[in-house]
Amino acid sequence: MSAVYRAAIKVADRFVPAKLQPLWNHEAGPKTIFFWAPTFKWALVIAGIADLRRPAERLSLTQSTALAATGLIWSRYSMVIIPKNWNLFSVNIFVAATGLYQLARIVNYRRELEARNKK
């Protein structure tokens, strides 16, 4: 597998224009996990946005809380680390936003349910 990958990268290396070479070969660039891992975190945002259509009773309170908390904390820390990682910052802002929105939906729904049950 890795032989196939290395051959593909050798081919791709020839096509990268000279101006983009420093970005392509960067130590946190697209050939490394330091690029793809934060990039992949956007899948969590997309899944979160797709989940906005789920009815509130089918949402998990613990998961939304955990996502909101991790998004908020990592947003701060991606600004504190050296070098600042704007990719990581932006993705975590969105993770926090979708998590908080889902959390608000769940809390609202449960409050409505309690109010209805009390009547």
Place this chain on the structure above:
Amino acid sequence: SSSSGHSRMSAGGNLFTRGLRYLASKEFRSYLCSTHFWDPVANWGLPLAALADVKKNPEMISGKMTTALFFYSMAFMRFAWRVQPRNMLLFACHFTNDTAQLVQLCRFTDYWYVKDEAQRQQLRRQYEDAAGEAAAEVAVAEPKK
């Protein structure tokens, strides 16, 4: 035996005392105050949430989010391994998360694609009854105002 005890002390003590001394050392305390410690601590919320959800109604599982979390944790396991310095706490967090998300994925697939509608209805009633009992217990425990 007294001479062997003396040589052990000059070698720094046994594993337990050495361990305690490391915990009291300056480097460990600065690690505890660093981002290398607190980021993974924050991330542990995700696997703990997933483990808590394993007992709950499988209808609460979002297939899309669980799949996304599964691949996300795989990517971050490698990230934690390759980052400088290597972050084993983050690695352990994402390893646990992958296990928990895989369990949830199996429960999701089983509930929606293996069981038939009758079994699902039965499970739904079971969870509703359990929720009803829990609510009744809470009502009994709280004094009526």
